[in-house]
Amino acid sequence: MSPAGRAASGSGGEGKSPFTAAAIATAVSGRLVGDGDAVVTAIAPIDRAAEHDLSFLASPRYVPLFEKSRAGVVLVAPELENAPGGARARVIVEKPHEALLALLPRLYTPPARVAGIHPTAIIGRDVRFAEGVTIGPYAVIGDGAVIGEGSWLESHVVVARDVVIGRDCRLHPGVVLYHGARLGDRVQIHSGARIGSDGFGYVFRNGAHEKIPHVGRCVIENDVEIGANTTIDRGSIDDTVIGAGTKIDNLVHLGHNVRVGKLCLIMAQVGVAGSTHIGDGVIMAGQAGIGGHIEIGDRVRIGGQAGVFGSVPAGETWSGYPARPHREALRAQAALFKLASMIRSIEKLIAGPRGES
DSSP states (O other): OOTTSOOOOOOSSOEEOOEEHHHHHHHTTOEEEEOTTOEEOEEOOTTTOOTTEEEEEOSGGGHHHHHHOOOSEEEEOGGGTTOOOOOSEEEEOSOHHHHHHHHHHHHEEOOOOOSEEOTTOEEOTTOEEOTTOEEOTTOEEOTTOEEOTTOEEOTTOEEOTTOEEOTTOEEOTTOEEOTTEEEOTTOEEOTTOEEEEOOSOEEEETTEEEEOOOOOOEEEOTTOEEOTTOEEEOOSSSOEEEOTTOEEOTTOEEOTTOEEOTTOEEOTTOEEOTTOEEOTTOEEOTTOEEOSSOEEOTTOEEOTTOEEOSOBOTTOEEETTTTEEHHHHHHHHHHHHHHHHHHHHHHHHHHOSTTOO
């Protein structure tokens, strides 16, 4: 595609498409109760929904909010079908959350774009563009980069030399891909993320910290989403790899040579030190800290703010600081809470009866 192609254009925001209750029931294979002509144009939480909003009720704890809700149409779990509430229409569906996910693209039109390269973009030598690529204002594409079919690089994205980006990827404004980054298909990276920067590696020699050159790659497999201001280091001599289908939140840091398995969830402010290997289906809650050179097994759950210093066997749930199996961590925490009253009792015993010398 020629660099002189047309610039990308946006709609100025997500448009909203009206949807009737009857159409919603058909779309999610649900059962309609109430007014099939009720129209919604947006989605809102049950307690803040208005007449033209769609909401959902999946848990008994929200029945009191549903009773007072002004939502026009509500997706309702079968066991809550008869919960009191004044919605014009209910759509009874087995899994309201999943149904809502299916409806979002119907209610919210994605921002429009036109394939082409904005005239302010800077394009290096021997860059290869597939069909349908969109390059936004002031983007910079280094020599020899490859951009796959249908990918969208928004404004001020920087792609270093020889980076490879797969099909239907989206890089939001301000993303930087360092040399050695490889993106699979359908990868989405949010603003401010830095992919493939050097890891924190030094050798103390001759009275100074000498930098270890990093020559490995940073490989992001298919269907990965990376949050805003997240940083993922390239490998030192090995590769850093993020497995297919993994979702990474904002403000996460993954060190050099880290390998993350498939379908993991890594929440905000998690930090993983270098050369740690994380299995498939792992969930790490916010602010967990993971030490270096350890193994986290498949399907492990790590609690928020946990400090993990050793390997964790597959399938286990760990929490606390230092992290340990979750039940053990809870017992340790409970014992700590009792410590103050135990100390007071001991002090009374040592002091003895009043007046005793």
